[in-house]
Structures are given as structure tokens and as C-alpha cells.
Amino acid sequence: MKFPFTSEQLTKLHARIETPALIVWQPNLEKNIADMQALANRFDAALRPHTKTHKSPLFAQWQLNAGAKGITVAKLSEAEVMAAHGIDDIFIANQITQVQKLKRLRKLHERIHLTVGLDNPRQIDLLRPFFKDASTPLNVRIEIDSGLKRCGVTVGNDLVELAKAVARQPFLRLDGIFTHAGHVYAARSAAQVEAIGKQEGALMAGAKTLLQKNGLRIATVSVGSTPTVPFSVRNPAVNEVRPGNYVFYDAMQIALHAAAPEQVSLFVLSTVVAHPVAGRLVIDAGSKALHTDGAGVTGHFGLPVNIKGKVVRLSEEHGVLELPEESTLRLGDPVLLVPNHACAVANLFDVYYLINEALQIKTVPVEARGKSQ
Amino acid sequence: MKFPFTSEQLTKLHARIETPALIVWQPNLEKNIADMQALANRFDAALRPHTKTHKSPLFAQWQLNAGAKGITVAKLSEAEVMAAHGIDDIFIANQITQVQKLKRLRKLHERIHLTVGLDNPRQIDLLRPFFKDASTPLNVRIEIDSGLKRCGVTVGNDLVELAKAVARQPFLRLDGIFTHAGHVYAARSAAQVEAIGKQEGALMAGAKTLLQKNGLRIATVSVGSTPTVPFSVRNPAVNEVRPGNYVFYDAMQIALHAAAPEQVSLFVLSTVVAHPVAGRLVIDAGSKALHTDGAGVTGHFGLPVNIKGKVVRLSEEHGVLELPEESTLRLGDPVLLVPNHACAVANLFDVYYLINEALQIKTVPVEARGKSQ
Known part of the structure; x- marks a missing residue:
């Protein structure tokens, strides 16, 4: 899929934003x-x-x-x-x-x-x-x-x-x-x-x-x-x-042909925390960051953007990625993902990191997060 | 399952706590x-x-x-x-x-x-x-x-x-x-x-x-x-x-025989918002309150305590209950549920309503909610 940032831009953003984080591409x-x-x-x-x-x-x-x-x-x-x-x-x-x-x-x-x-x-x-x-x-x-x-x-x-x-x-x-x-x-x-x-x-x-x-x-x-x-x-x-x-659109909308991948504006930015065996990377975004909702529609738990592979499992704080080929990503590197269900995911975070074309970062509170009453 | 509150006690609590809410039975x-x-x-x-x-x-x-x-x-x-x-x-x-x-x-x-x-x-x-x-x-x-x-x-x-x-x-x-x-x-x-x-x-x-x-x-x-x-x-x-x-324990632990229903201390309190046809009640707790996690283990989305039936579907703000027999519950009445996965659910709320044996209510903040970074 088309990727809103170059690899160098992603690395720069990742150096300024702690993960897991919600990124909005303005x-x-x-x-x-x-x-x-x-x-x-x-x-x-x-x-x-x-x-x-x-x-x-x-x-x-x-x-x-x-x-x-x-x-x-x-x-x-x-x-x-x-x-x-x-x-x-x-x-x-x-x-x-x-x-x-x-x-x-x-x-x-x-x-x-x-x-x-x-x-x-x-x-x-x-x-x-x-x-x-x-x-x-x-x-x-x-x-x-x-x-x-x-x-x-x-x-x-x-x-x-x-x-x-x-x-x-x-x-x-x-x-x-x-x-x-x-x-x-x-x-x-x-x-x-x-x-x-x-x-x-x-x-x-x-x-x-x-x-x-x-x-x-x-x-x-x-x-x-x-x-x-x-x-x-x-x-x-x-x-x-x-x-x-x-x-925002999300991986469910892509699966339903309601959006092209190029239209997505919401991403979860994560970090590689483990690489225990070849073909498996573990990121710091789990069900408390990506939510389990929508997997029945998409067949995965999040769509990585800067790496080939898919999120095959979530536990609360870990996402497990299976890779079709060995990755050059190492511990500490960023993985950007399109979540399955943007609405459920936005409700898990307190702020958006809004990124404009000049790659300036502005934090925007998710003011109504958790306002379920 | 054994129920921590009588029906009258539940009604009294429900009059004092806005739903959906996290209840902890101290x-x-x-x-x-x-x-x-x-x-x-x-x-x-x-x-x-x-x-x-x-x-x-x-x-x-x-x-x-x-x-x-x-x-x-x-x-x-x-x-x-x-x-x-x-x-x-x-x-x-x-x-x-x-x-x-x-x-x-x-x-x-x-x-x-x-x-x-x-x-x-x-x-x-x-x-x-x-x-x-x-x-x-x-x-x-x-x-x-x-x-x-x-x-x-x-x-x-x-x-x-x-x-x-x-x-x-x-x-x-x-x-x-x-x-x-x-x-x-x-x-x-x-x-x-x-x-x-x-x-x-x-x-x-x-x-x-x-x-x-x-x-x-x-x-x-x-x-x-x-x-x-x-x-x-x-x-x-x-x-x-x-x-x-x-x-807390939860419906997953019950399904795994790791807890008896009588041991559960965490509940989601909800309200009946619709009763569109016989045998179906809709409550105000959906995936943003009960989370979809754990349904693969339990086969449902939450275990009602004060009514026979099960939560068969969640959308973001609605839980859909199918009832084996027609209920006496009406619009505005409480439904207390054991969630599938307590950890994921606690992370969705800002406060617990801690209830002691005298039915006094104390709010306890979920201080580390959303602290995923």
C-alpha cells in the first residue's frame, strides 16, 4: 500500500513520539x-x-x-x-x-x-x-x-x-x-x-x-x-x-472496498520489542492499543505499512507479526499499522499525534474518550 | 450463578451509578x-x-x-x-x-x-x-x-x-x-x-x-x-x-475452570435501552465497554447475572442480548454482567465503583488506564 511517510520520515517521527501512539495524517x-x-x-x-x-x-x-x-x-x-x-x-x-x-x-x-x-x-x-x-x-x-x-x-x-x-x-x-x-x-x-x-x-x-x-x-x-x-x-x-x-478509514473499510489504502488517515505507531525467531516480530501494540474488534472482517489484527507481513495475534500489550520474508527491522525500530477498527482504537488513547505535510507534530486530545455514559 | 446483590440492591445501585459502569464487589x-x-x-x-x-x-x-x-x-x-x-x-x-x-x-x-x-x-x-x-x-x-x-x-x-x-x-x-x-x-x-x-x-x-x-x-x-x-x-x-x-476473575477464567462464578469481583453495570422484539434486549454496553476480547474462549460477549440469556453481539455502544424466555426487564432497568476479559475492560473506564457490604459506593480511579507507552 502507498505509505504517507518515507522510511527516513518515519524514523524521525518515531524518535519524537513514544509508542504505541495514534498518528493522524492531516x-x-x-x-x-x-x-x-x-x-x-x-x-x-x-x-x-x-x-x-x-x-x-x-x-x-x-x-x-x-x-x-x-x-x-x-x-x-x-x-x-x-x-x-x-x-x-x-x-x-x-x-x-x-x-x-x-x-x-x-x-x-x-x-x-x-x-x-x-x-x-x-x-x-x-x-x-x-x-x-x-x-x-x-x-x-x-x-x-x-x-x-x-x-x-x-x-x-x-x-x-x-x-x-x-x-x-x-x-x-x-x-x-x-x-x-x-x-x-x-x-x-x-x-x-x-x-x-x-x-x-x-x-x-x-x-x-x-x-x-x-x-x-x-x-x-x-x-x-x-x-x-x-x-x-x-x-x-x-x-x-x-x-x-x-x-480515518481503517482495515475493515479496506476489506469492504469502502476505502482504498491510500485514503487512510489514522495509524498506530509501534516499536519492535522482540525478534525471538526468524519470521516473527513482536511490537508494543496489543489489544489495549489495536483492539481485537474487526478481525472477523479482515482476517488479521492490523495491517503493517512499512513492512510486509501481518499481525496474527494480539495479547494485551503485544502484537505478534508473522513475516513472509526475514525483515531488516531490528529491536527499537518503528512499525506503522492501519488498525482494523478506527473507532474502537481511538477510544483507547488519550491523544492523537496530528502530522502535517511539513511533518510538524501537534497533539490533539481525544476529548470524548471513554465518555460512554 | 450466585449474585452479589439482591434485585432491590441492584436497583438502588443503578439509581446512583450512571451506566455503563465498572462495579467492583469489595x-x-x-x-x-x-x-x-x-x-x-x-x-x-x-x-x-x-x-x-x-x-x-x-x-x-x-x-x-x-x-x-x-x-x-x-x-x-x-x-x-x-x-x-x-x-x-x-x-x-x-x-x-x-x-x-x-x-x-x-x-x-x-x-x-x-x-x-x-x-x-x-x-x-x-x-x-x-x-x-x-x-x-x-x-x-x-x-x-x-x-x-x-x-x-x-x-x-x-x-x-x-x-x-x-x-x-x-x-x-x-x-x-x-x-x-x-x-x-x-x-x-x-x-x-x-x-x-x-x-x-x-x-x-x-x-x-x-x-x-x-x-x-x-x-x-x-x-x-x-x-x-x-x-x-x-x-x-x-x-x-x-x-x-x-x-477480579472474568468469564474467560470461568470458562477455563480457573474460577467459580461466585468468586468474580468485577462487573459491568448497564441499562436496557431497547426491547425491539420479544427475546431481544439491547443494553448500553458495547465493544467500548465490554471489549470484544475473549469471545473466542467463552462463545459470548458477556455473562448477564440478573437475567437469563447471553450477549450475542456487540457494536460499539450496544450489547445485544438474546433471551431464552421473555424477560420482565423493561427500558431503563439494570443488567449486571461479568465481562469476558477483566484486564481489557478495566482499561476502557476511568473509574471503578467499589461497593462494600453496606452497599456504600466509593469511586476509585483506574489511574494507569491507557498508560500503554
Whole structure:
């Protein structure tokens, strides 16, 4: 794969950054942000990037500066971090059901333009005591299951009844519908990815039509996932997309043909700590740096960039590389890797090392790391 | 499985703790610490617990108070955190090879009784410029591969030559040998676990004999891993054990028959966020709270305690539970789980909620979380 740094540049960076470390190659990050915005613009859809991937208010601001309409988060505490940095249009694409969180949700609602997910009439009862006296109603989007079989209602009578129930509440405002076609990560070919993306768009278009026939106004039809967006966004009913991973891409996206290796902007920088036998190198990045997530999709635990071979095993603090041929790398040398799942990996680190074309290094905190509550 | 809290107690805790959260049941934690110390004492071995599991100076201090001789860490930055809290006998059971880290290693060596791992003669050359003028030599233990096929030398001529090379350096002090029989996590029966533990002890005894025959003094013969310690410690040559996981235990240890469910002290507390169809509940703990590590051993992603069923899938922020029968749990209710791999999970959170028998809650920071450098 094409390599963002020359071997000498990598050695220089490695002398300045302790490993394991998260490296962001800024030229690719900026291009990824611009490209996804251009795609959304071409199809007249709003881009509301999912910031669970990078968990960084700075990178979120870059996405907004490029034209994003607002942001998406997975958790209330992520929303609080982003709001504290001045971001004022946030969709929590998740159900909030714990009582203490509903108090915090109300507080955040007083400050910013907040929207939350909902997929069950009982959630209305949970929200009522906390929002019934709010001066403006809480924006709500109904989650639809487009095949992931996680949260969400199926398109049919349950959806209509739930939407009607939401529309009846003076303390809620029915903004629209959303889905996440996360089952795309089980796809095994580019054609399957395309088919799932098209189905996602068509299903949501059908849901909108059904709700409108029942007298419900649906302003927003929102779809997500980096692999499906290029296909779902083509459906004229879709007017918002929520990809997250595209800022970085990773080995899973490469395996799904959703990104070329040349587009990746996130890397884990590691150091060779052992070379016990020929053909095996051990690096200082294990499951606490590369995460085990995604190996089922890629068949490995990380894609080395500056050396041929693959990470065949992770223990907590060690990655074991098998090499097809003996390497010239020695103890103390750098190994740069594309991780399997950028979102899970970013959550393991406290800072990014952002590298620009002049090879200047800037540390950027992963401010919302661990904000899972 | 036996459940540390009644249903009413769990509801009360859940009203005070936002989820997902790490819960430590203090009575079990204390008993686990005492039981492992008693095992080590019975066989005249020093206990040097691996603190990568809990990453907490407080819990490390409890282990020392119970009789541990010192502690083990995986990373230099973990050692720095522990030393900053007054712990002064630390073994870094890992190879340190990056130049910047060697500078930090030297600084730490000035302050505490520090020991590091080594498995390659080239590492001596890396250490030399940083330690050649130290007032006391750096303690070194040679890592032996007892079957994990990660780091370490095999018992034979390479080991003898490496030990001789270490012994020749005035800036190093050869303290002994160590191994980690991590391949035990691939065992599929209690008998296999016992066999691997016995092999671990016997291999290390043989290594000690070989080195002594070659005129080398071996003070410490150190073995690790929670499942193998009860068997490896019986070998008279073994005089130090380094288990880590035993403070908490987890679903992997249960699957390996290394712990009974009643011994577990670490839980993930979560909340039901969706109940989209009969037989499926969705909780707010996903791969960013439960980690995907260990599913290959257990066949699931977390063991629910207060409900029958299993976590069949994780996405980043969601756990999907399949239930054998319909549950009475509703949106907003708590689900308490035993995670697959306690060490990986503790590293995802910033605090423990430590619960004592009076159900008082104390927050304990995971001080060394993310200290992977």
C-alpha cells in the first residue's frame, strides 16, 4: 500500500513520539472530510457526521467548517463534551433510558439544538416527567431497523403507531426517522455493500411515504454508515447522512472496498520489542492499543505499512507479526499499522499525534474518550 | 450463578451509578487477594501480582498489604504511575527498546528497585548507553518462551549465551528468569490447564538447572498467569508467581475452570435501552465497554447475572442480548454482567465503583488506564 511517510520520515517521527501512539495524517484527514462533504452536497443531503469515531471537538469543528450541518454522537456524555466546545446542533443517535441521564438530557436541551432517538412507546413515558414543562419541545427521531437487528422498529403498523404517539405529545417534536445499516459490516463483496446501501435508502423512502400517508410530517430521513452512504444517499427521499468512520478509514473499510489504502488517515505507531525467531516480530501494540474488534472482517489484527507481513495475534500489550520474508527491522525500530477498527482504537488513547505535510507534530486530545455514559 | 446483590440492591445501585459502569464487589476482591497470597505462602513463593489487570495503585497497595513482595507491570508508564504512588519494587515484565523510553527507564531506576525483562543480546546494546554510568546496576530477568510463542528465548544454548552476556555487563545484574504461559488461554479443559501449569514449572526448573550448571546464579524463577499458578507454584524451583487477573476473575477464567462464578469481583453495570422484539434486549454496553476480547474462549460477549440469556453481539455502544424466555426487564432497568476479559475492560473506564457490604459506593480511579507507552 502507498505509505504517507518515507522510511527516513518515519524514523524521525518515531524518535519524537513514544509508542504505541495514534498518528493522524492531516492531508488525508482533510481530504476525507472534503470528499464526503462533496458527496453529500452532490445529492442535496445534509451531512451530520458521527463523531463517535474521532471523539474530538477539533475534528468535529473541521467537519462543520467544511459544511456539515451538525454532528451525531452515540452517548449523552459525548454530546456534553461537544457542546462544551461550542457545538450547538447535536443528534444523539441512541435511546436514553436511565433516569439520571434524562435529567442531564433536559439540561443539555436547554442549551443547544438537541435531537434524540426513540424506538419504543415506553420511552415517551420515561421522557415525559423530565420534558413536560420544557419551554421548547424535544426533537425526536424514530429509529428504524433496516436489517441490523439491534434497535429500531420495522416499517409497518408499529412505526405508524409510535410516530402518532410521539406527534401527540406537546413536549416532543417528531423531526423524522433514522437508521444505521450496520449489517453492512458482514458483507463479503462490493456488490453486497452496494445492495445493502440501496436497500437502506429504499426502505427509508418507503417508511417516509407510509408515515406521510398517515398524516405525519417527516422533515428528516437520515441514514448512516461509511460503506453504505455512497449508495443510500442516491435515494431522493434521503436528506441526511451520518457516516463516521470516513474521516480515518481503517482495515475493515479496506476489506469492504469502502476505502482504498491510500485514503487512510489514522495509524498506530509501534516499536519492535522482540525478534525471538526468524519470521516473527513482536511490537508494543496489543489489544489495549489495536483492539481485537474487526478481525472477523479482515482476517488479521492490523495491517503493517512499512513492512510486509501481518499481525496474527494480539495479547494485551503485544502484537505478534508473522513475516513472509526475514525483515531488516531490528529491536527499537518503528512499525506503522492501519488498525482494523478506527473507532474502537481511538477510544483507547488519550491523544492523537496530528502530522502535517511539513511533518510538524501537534497533539490533539481525544476529548470524548471513554465518555460512554 | 450466585449474585452479589439482591434485585432491590441492584436497583438502588443503578439509581446512583450512571451506566455503563465498572462495579467492583469489595468482599470478593479482598477474598481473592487473600486467597492468592495464601496459595503463594503455602508453597514458599513470593507473590508479585501483575497490576495491568486493575491499573489501580490503591488495589496494588491492598495486594502489598496482604503480603505481596512487589508488583509487576506491563509498561513503563504503568510503572511510573505506581511509583508515583509510593510503590518501590516493580518488575516491568516486558522488553523496553524505544530510545526515549530508555531515558525514562534510567530516571525510574534512580528512584525505585526496578527490574526489567530481556530476551535478546541486542537489548543489552540498547541499554548500555543509558545505564553504563548508573551507580547501581539494573536488575534484569531473562524471558523464556514456555509455549506462548510470543517473546522469550527457548531453553538451550541461546539462553545460556544470553545469560552469560548479561552477567558480563557491569551495568546489569542478572536476577533470574521469567515466563508467561499465556497459551493456557487456548486450553479447553481443566486437565489441559493443569498440564500447562505443570509444564511451565518444570520448564523453568530445567532452565534454572541449566544456567546453574553453566556457573550462573539465578535468584528468581518467576512464572505467571492466573489459571496456571495453582499448578506451576508447586514446582520447588519456582519462587515467584505473577498472576494478575485473579483479583477480579472474568468469564474467560470461568470458562477455563480457573474460577467459580461466585468468586468474580468485577462487573459491568448497564441499562436496557431497547426491547425491539420479544427475546431481544439491547443494553448500553458495547465493544467500548465490554471489549470484544475473549469471545473466542467463552462463545459470548458477556455473562448477564440478573437475567437469563447471553450477549450475542456487540457494536460499539450496544450489547445485544438474546433471551431464552421473555424477560420482565423493561427500558431503563439494570443488567449486571461479568465481562469476558477483566484486564481489557478495566482499561476502557476511568473509574471503578467499589461497593462494600453496606452497599456504600466509593469511586476509585483506574489511574494507569491507557498508560500503554
